[in-house]
Amino acid sequence: MLDRRSFLGSAAAASIATPLGAEALSSLPLPASDMFGKDPDGYWKALRGQFLIPTDVVNLNVGTVGSSPRPVLKAIFDGFMDTERMTQARSEDYPIWGYGPWEEYRAPFAAFMGARTEQMAILRNCTEANSYVANGFDMKPGDEVLISDEEHGSGEMPWMLRQRRYGVVVKKFALPKPPKNAAEILNRINEAITPRTRIIFVSHISTATGVVLPAKEIAALARSKGIVSAFDGAHAPGMIKVDLNDIGCDIYTGSMHKWLFATKGTGFLYLRDKSVMDRVWNTIATGGYDDPTRMADRYMQIGSSCIPTLMGLNAAIALADQIGMDRIEARGRMLADYIHAGMMERGAESWTSPDPYLRGAIATVNVPGVQRMELQDWLWTNHKVRIRGGNPSKLRLATPYFxxxxxxxRFLGLYDQFRRTKGLA
Ligand SMILES: Cc1ncc(COP(=O)(O)O)c(C=O)c1O
Known part of the structure; x- marks a missing residue:
């Protein structure tokens, strides 16, 4: 945790703490779209300049949390400066959301994700959205939820809580490391389904390995057996192009603060239609929670929440749209392939699928002999390179477009240096 003294002492914090700082945030224009064709390196470099991350820092861990770029920060800070004046036009308006439909924020995000506004509830993070699903999905004791062995704690634990408290049964299937192709994953799921399986809940993009699961095919498999399909898409928005209605799943959750670089404190819950909503109880309730005509909006009645957060979300969507998700996705994949190839040359074991269909902007490798925590600390403390992984020796390398x-x-050179100092190379 950053102490107050070091926070106030940071130059970046000082420059963004005042209205003047908020103005300064917009003073760096975005690169023109046609620069992409003429000078792609210059184009991405100009976008790098939109992030406050110092130029000598390499952040290979967007997988945990993103960094909001200038247009997003400006929207947030301007939003505070405006809403906190308490001069809202209508006498019933206050600078909070959590009690109304807030279509001006729901609609752009729903459109960005290939959904209709009425299918989308904006919540405060993916953990909250997953808790809504695990806590609220109508099940009897003995009914089963099928999850993978690579779910994040925020995906698995809400189900474990439900199991302990209400006697539903959590069943797990193992994802291959790495999966050769989509069929291998689908077979594992198919084999684990039982007559008591009511819902399949899996990550769209695994937090453990970065593998992009074949969501459309999993949703179709679930549907063919009368089972509800739910995806934890924490890593998907802003990393890959997502079209929720095309995937055809029943439920989908996620975060916008990772790869979309939106405000911390943004997550969402998508529910396909009223028949699905009728099976998902609210977890947080205030007036309107039980009004079915409100569709997904009824899951957004969560009490006083922060409007500038949503303003930052709209700015993040506008930035991603301006660049274009096709370009963002292709760039992230290209960089992940590049870092993956570099690690393969160095003898790493791949946990990234060889099938391009299952690859995104996260490459994961296992490097037996290298203590990942030791490497992670050394890279950050001595060289300002941030990675993350899992013990004892898994490295998760996330490659955002910037x-x-x-x-x-630079990372690969440092990795070589670390191995030499440990006598591993
Ligand atoms: C797959 C997955 N689900 C859920 C979460 C939790 O997201 P949040 O912090 O937005 O609640 C994470 C965070 O890394 C994740 O990777």
Missing amino acids: MSKADID
Whole structure:
């Protein structure tokens, strides 16, 4: 946790703490779209400049949390400066959301995700959304939920809580490391389904390995057996193009603060239609929670929440749309392939699927002999390179669009240096 003294002492914090700082945030124009064709390196470099991350820092861990770029920060800070004046036009308006439909924020995000506004509830993070699903999905004791062995704690624990408290049964299937192709994953799921399976809840993109699960095919498999399909898409928005209605799943949750670089404190819950909503009880309730005509909006009645958060979300969507999700997705994949190839040359074991269909902007490798926590600390403390992984020796390398090949080369060189100092190379 940052102490107050070091926070106030940081130059970036000082420059963004005042209205003047908020103005300064917009003073760096975004690159023109046609620069992408003429000078792609210059284009991505100009976008790198939108992030306050110092130029000598390499952040290979967007997987945990993103960094909001200038347009998003400006929207947030301007939002506070405006809403806190308490001069809202209508006498019933206050600077809070959590009691109304808030379509001006729900609609752009729903459109960005290939959904209709009435299918989308904006919540405060993916953990909250997953808790809504696990806590609220109508099940009897003995009914089963099928999850993978790679769910994040925020996906698995809400179900474990439900199991302990109400006697539903959590069943797990193992994802191969790595899966060769989609069929291998689908077979594992199919084999684990029983007559008591009511819902399949899996990550769209695994937090453990970055593998992109075949969501459309999993949803179709579930539907063919009369089972509800639910995805934890914490990593998907802003990393890959998502079209929720095309996936055809029943339920989908996620975070916008990771790869979309929106405000911390943004998550969502998508429910396909009223028949699904009729099976999901609210977890948080205030007036309107039980009004079915409100569709997904009724899951947004969560009490006083922060409007500038949503303003930052709209700015994050506008930025992603301006760049284009096709470009963002292709860039992230290209960089992940590049770092993955570099690690393969160094003898790493791949936990990233060889099938391009299952790959996104996270490459994961296992490097037996290297203590990942030791490497992670050394890289950050001595070289300002941030990675994350799992013990004892898994490295998760997340490559956002603002990264460059030179950043990756720097990481690879440091990895070589670390191994030499440990006598491993
Ligand atoms: C797959 C997955 N689900 C859920 C979460 C939790 O997200 P949040 O912090 O937005 O609640 C994470 C965070 O890393 C995640 O990777």
